[in-house]
Amino acid sequence: MKSMSLRDHVSSLVVTTLSASFGVALIQATSYLATMISADDIASHGSVQVALAMVAGVFIVIAVYVGSIVTANTFATIIAGRTRTIALMRLIGSSSAALRRSVATEGLLVGIFGAIAGTLLGLLISIAGLSAMVTSGFVPRLDYGTVDPLVVLPMVFVVLTTWWASWVGSKKVLAVTPIQATGAAQEPSREESMRRPVRNAMAGVLFFGGLVVLAAGVAIGMVSPLGFLVSFVGGMASFSGVVAGAHLVIPRLLAVSGRLLGSSSSARLAAQNGIRYPERSARTTIGLVIGVTLVTTFAVAAQGYLDMIRAAQVNEPESYQAVDSILLVTVGVFSVLIGFSALIAAIGMINNLSLSVLQRSRELGLLRALGFTARQVRAMIIAESVQLTVTGVGLGLILGVVYGWAGAQSLLGAIYGSPGLVAPSVPWLLLVVLVVGAGLLTLAAAQAPARRATRVSPVQALAVD
Numbered sequence: 001m002k003s004m005s006l007r008d009h010v011s012s013l014v015v016t017t018l019s020a021s022f023g024v025a026l027i028q029a030t031s032y033l034a035t036m037i038s039a040d041d042i043a044s045h046g047s048v049q050v051a052l053a054m055v056a057g058v059f060i061v062i063a064v065y066v067g068s069i070v071t072a073n074t075f076a077t078i079i080a081g082r083t084r085t086i087a088l089m090r091l092i093g094s095s096s097a098a099l100r101r102s103v104a105t106e107g108l109l110v111g112i113f114g115a116i117a118g119t120l121l122g123l124l125i126s127i128a129g130l131s132a133m134v135t136s137g138f139v140p141r142l143d144y145g146t147v148d149p150l151v152v153l154p155m156v157f158v159v160l161t162t163w164w165a166s167w168v169g170s171k172k173v174l175a176v177t178p179i180q181a182t183g184a185a186q187e188p189s190r191e192e193s194m195r196r197p198v199r200n201a202m203a204g205v206l207f208f209g210g211l212v213v214l215a216a217g218v219a220i221g222m223v224s225p226l227g228f229l230v231s232f233v234g235g236m237a238s239f240s241g242v243v244a245g246a247h248l249v250i251p252r253l254l255a256v257s258g259r260l261l262g263s264s265s266s267a268r269l270a271a272q273n274g275i276r277y278p279e280r281s282a283r284t285t286i287g288l289v290i291g292v293t294l295v296t297t298f299a300v301a302a303q304g305y306l307d308m309i310r311a312a313q314v315n316e317p318e319s320y321q322a323v324d325s326i327l328l329v330t331v332g333v334f335s336v337l338i339g340f341s342a343l344i345a346a347i348g349m350i351n352n353l354s355l356s357v358l359q360r361s362r363e364l365g366l367l368r369a370l371g372f373t374a375r376q377v378r379a380m381i382i383a384e385s386v387q388l389t390v391t392g393v394g395l396g397l398i399l400g401v402v403y404g405w406a407g408a409q410s411l412l413g414a415i416y417g418s419p420g421l422v423a424p425s426v427p428w429l430l431l432v433v434l435v436v437g438a439g440l441l442t443l444a445a446a447q448a449p450a451r452r453a454t455r456v457s458p459v460q461a462l463a464v465d
Helices: 006-038 047-092 096-136 149-169 178-184 190-194 197-221 227-244 247-262 266-278 278-315 323-358 361-369 376-413 428-455 459-461
Strands: none
Touching: 006 047, 006 096, 006 149, 006 323, 047 096, 047 149, 047 227, 047 278, 096 149, 096 227, 190 197, 197 227, 197 376, 227 247, 227 376, 247 266, 247 278, 247 376, 266 278, 266 376, 278 376, 278 428, 361 376
16 A cells, blocks of 8 residues: 655644643643642642542543543544555455555654653753743742653654554454445445444443542542542543544534534535534544543633632631642643643644545535535535534533533532532633634634535546545
């Protein structure tokens, strides 16, 4: 099989680099925060030490998890767009084993290059950020060490997930005969996606079981900060259920949001496209869901963290005299995490939207051949982008508020002077900015692929393999 050029893998390299750099920067920031806290008087509070140690561990797992999910999703999108080529290679005599090795090797190389570049970028960002904060007096001058050895974790997982995504993504056209492979190169239909009882059942168990564990963690957190670890496991399990069952839920949500766009032929077709190929719809949307969920979770958790610590400070002022400086630094760390999460959401959405349109050249060419004008095709693509944003932002906001509140509540519900069970602390201004920003980004991101789609003549588009 002909190997792909670097240009063919620009999108996957961008995502793997970003995923690795997010993990490395998060681990380094956690290390810096631990150094600052250990040098402060607040470190004498045993409950605070336990809470912060758990937060550090959780941040590391989040870094690895998010990087793995985002990387696997993007590379799976790329492989899905190449299944027709792979199937045709099978048809003209290429062996299944050789093709799969070629695809897996590409994934491995992309993962290695992206992981190395992301690690260097993450270290540069974290070191430069720390230097700037020390110079400005935002954080104290301390011996922060050099590089945390744990930065190797995001590197390893980014490499493994790109290899895994390429191996799994090519399976459906490599595990059958050459003639069957040409049929397997098509995106699974709605009926085919529903006929996956094991995967669908597993998604339901993970999601609903995870919510039960999440609630149990909040209850345990009222008497012990260890409830935070239970809540974290529940949150990870339930979100994994969302990712695994995205092909069941997201198309339906896209159809609902599509009804808000009117009754024009472009809007109706955009709404139907969300249901027709659920796997494609889920891949395109889940990246935005991940990013918005991250931003919202960090924002709500940070606000809840601050509110609960300040309430405890009011109830027990003598016990929390030295807390203000640590709160300031913690808010700074959370702000960086929110910004990084927003960047992941933006790049993930732009990548997946562009790839989705480019991989549908034949479909768009058929629409043109059937009488759709270039303006109608562009309107359909923009409508699909609006659907994606409404669905991704809406679902991400709901999940993020739940996870952020559960995280803060289970972590601080048992601290000395705790206000007890509190309502979610939602930073509305930040979330409004997030919604408006996502909307503007959608319109901007949809323009380039829409122009590319309408510049190709119907005959040329139908000739694309």
